[in-house]
Amino acid sequence: xxxxxxxxxxxxxxxxxxxxxxxxxxxxCALRHRSPFELAxxxxxxxxxxxxxxNMVTPELFGxxxxxxxxxxxxxxxxxxxxxxxxxxxxxxxxxxxxxQALVEEHGGEVPRSMEALTALPGVGRKTANVILGxxxxxxxxxxxxxxxxxxxxxxxxxxxxxxxxIERDLMVLFPRERWTLLSHLLIFHGRRVCDxxxxxxxxxxxAGLCPSSRx
DNA sequence: ATCCCGAGGG
DNA sequence: CCCTCTGGAT
Numbered sequence: 290x291x292x293x294x295x296x297x298x299x300x301x302x303x304x305x306x307x308x309x310x311x312x313x314x315x316x317x318c319a320l321r322h323r324s325p326f327e328l329a330x331x332x333x334x335x336x337x338x339x340x341x342x343x344n345m346v347t348p349e350l351f352g353x354x355x356x357x358x359x360x361x362x363x364x365x366x367x368x369x370x371x372x373x374x375x376x377x378x379x380x381x382x383x384x385x386x387x388x389x390q391a392l393v394e395e396h397g398g399e400v401p402r403s404m405e406a407l408t409a410l411p412g413v414g415r416k417t418a419n420v421i422l423g424x425x426x427x428x429x430x431x432x433x434x435x436x437x438x439x440x441x442x443x444x445x446x447x448x449x450x451x452x453x454x455x456i457e458r459d460l461m462v463l464f465p466r467e468r469w470t471l472l473s474h475l476l477i478f479h480g481r482r483v484c485d486x487x488x489x490x491x492x493x494x495x496x497a498g499l500c501p502s503s504r505x
Numbered sequence: 506a507t508c509c510c511g512a513g514g515g
Numbered sequence: 516c517c518c519t520c521t522g523g524a525t
Contacts, residue, residue: 332510333511333512335510335511336509336510336511336512337508337509337510337511337520337521337522338509338510338521338522338523339509339510339523339524340510342522342523373521373522374521374522374523375521375522375523376509376520376521376522376523377511377512377519377520377521377522378520378521378522379520379521380511380512380513380519380520380521381520381521384512384513411512411513412511412512412513413512414511414512414513415511415512416510416511416512417510417511417512420510433510435509435510435511436508436509436510437509437510438510473510474510477510478510480510481509481510485508485525486508487507487508487525506525507524507525508523508524508525509522509523509524511520512519512520513518513519513520514517514518514519515516515517515518515519
């Protein structure tokens with residue numbers, strides 16, 4: 290069995306992207322809020338939880354603290370109480386209030402638009418910054434390689450690498466830049482709902498026909 | 506029992 | 516590099 294050509298691989302990869310985008314039309318806006326501020330805060334809260342859980346607390350959170358100035362002056366204990374169900378709530382409360390304070394003090398209350406400025410802010414690492422840049426500003430800086438993206442990329446035969454940075458490079462070559470951000474969301478959605486670590490449900494998978502690991 | 510759209514700190 | 520922080524889903 291001959292190895293798949295680069296061209297064939299790229300075509301298969303982008304066909305997978307299109308099928309997943311069709312399957313999960315709301316993947317890109319699951320965390321999209323009214324302003325970059327809301328999106329950034331919601332993204333910080335989303336660490337180690339689901340979008341659904343974050344979306345349950347954001348109405349109350351942004352009802353009380355509609356902008357960076359309000360959140361910067363918030364009472365920590367109150368914020369903790371509101372976001373409790375998202376997990377890591379003490380860290381996250383400290384982070385989003387500190388984030389708001391940094392926005393006010395260093396960026397005039399606005400969310401900055403560069404990877405460097407974002408990752409300098411409390412609670413924002415590379416992954417969170419990537420999501421903020423992609424969803425709030427349409428800037429595709431890179432691909433977030435979390436455990437889902439890693440697992441699915443390998444199962445789908447998009448990479449043979451193990452190292453997340455090498456996986457990211459392979460994916461960046463395979464997909465046009467304007468698909469980088471959405472790709473992460475699609476693989477994460479699919480990883481949670483269908484292609485999980487324990488028992489992948491190939492019979493319910495829309496890209497099973499394009500997947501070398503599929504059992505069907 | 507185990508895993509998760511992570512970041513910060515020792 | 517390894518640890519901690521948390522709740523919820525499965």
